[in-house]
Every structure is written in C-alpha cells, then in structure tokens.
Amino acid sequence: MEIELRFFATFRAAVGSKTISRSFDDGADVGTVLRALETEFDGLEGEILDDAGELRPQLSVLKNGREVVHMDGLTTTLADGDAVSVFPPVAGGNGDAGTSGRGEAGAGADGTVRREKAFRGISERLAREYLVNLGGEKVGDHVVEGPDWRTETSAEKVDVAGSMQLTEVTLVFEGPPETLEPLMEKFGRKAMRAGG
Known part of the structure; x- marks a missing residue:
C-alpha cells in the first residue's frame, strides 16, 4: 500500500522534502512507518521515537489530519492512500x-x-x-x-x-x-x- 508522508519544520529539512510517498505492507501501523523513517533518514534517527520505542513527547503525528494519540497510538492501522503528517515539537504559548x-x-x-x-x-x-x-x-x-x-x-x-x-x-x-x-x-x- 502507498502512504503519503508529510513533514514540517526541522523534519522537512531532515527529509529534504515536504511530502514523500512510500510503500508498506497492507495493514502496517503508524509505528512501523515511523521506525522505517528513522532508519531511512539519518536526520530523523532518534527524533521521533524514544529509546523505549514510544512517540517522543510533544511530537504531533496525524493520520489523515487526526492525532494518532487520540486513536490507537503507534498501533493505529493504516490503509492505502492514507496521509501521515509528522510535526516536531514547537514552542508553546497561550493567548487569553x-x-x-x-x-x-x-x-x-x-x-x-x-x-x-x-x-x-x-x-x-x-x-x-x-x-x-x-x-x-x-x-x-x-x-x-x-x-x-x-x-x-x-x-x-x-x-x-x-x-x-x-x-x-x-x-x-x-x-x-x-x-x-x-x-x-x-x-x-x-x-x-x-x-x-
């Protein structure tokens, strides 16, 4: 299956593109995709997943625009044509x-x-x-x-x-x-x- 991957800020610089497509086995989950990205791109190694294999804090990973932490986390299953967006941590701030x-x-x-x-x-x-x-x-x-x-x-x-x-x-x-x-x-x- 084909998955569209979207990157922002420092992750875009590490990948060298805003959007790439990659093929994965049917039924692959978000964790599989993220591990593959860390292996493929030196600039992403250790930046997305921590030593325990969990999503790093303050990172945003979306499946078709919805945060995977509000779904099944790293075990969220993907389907052909899904888009996964990966956002590095950014500075916070709250207005009133x-x-x-x-x-x-x-x-x-x-x-x-x-x-x-x-x-x-x-x-x-x-x-x-x-x-x-x-x-x-x-x-x-x-x-x-x-x-x-x-x-x-x-x-x-x-x-x-x-x-x-x-x-x-x-x-x-x-x-x-x-x-x-x-x-x-x-x-x-x-x-x-x-x-x-």
Missing part, C-alpha cells in the same frame, strides 16, 4: 482565548512558533474555509495545513451577557513567525468581516 488574545512563548531552535488566537461570532467550519482560501488544505476535521504552516481549530459556546452565548473558535497556528504574522492578520480581517 476569552478575550481573543494571542500568545507566543518564543521560537523553537528552527524558528518555528506556536500562537493561539480566539474569534467570536464565526463558526469553526467558516474558520477552516477561510484558512483554505488563504492557501491551506484540510487534512482532518480540525486541521488545515499550508505550505509551511499548520492550524488546529476548536470551538465552544461562551457566555457573553446573561444567558446570551456566542460561538468562540480558537485557532492554534504553528510555523515560522514571518509566515504566521501575515497569515493571522489576513485571517483576522476575514473574521472581522464575518462578525467575529
């Missing part, structure tokens, strides 16, 4: 979601940052559509990936006055600051026009 804040805790060694921003009055579906219009591609129910950025979306109802509630959509952006600044600004303009 209740006030549409923005946070950044600093850049990782490769310059990648993670920023969070919340918007009220727009739907999560509309937020994902805006990200697609800004050059992204939906890779799961809550993930949109761009050429060198990734955004996860979530939504919840928040109280605004008395019994009145609005939808608040939180976006977590990951990528280099020079990419995120204009992306977040353009997204913010779209959200404001929508009433967010």
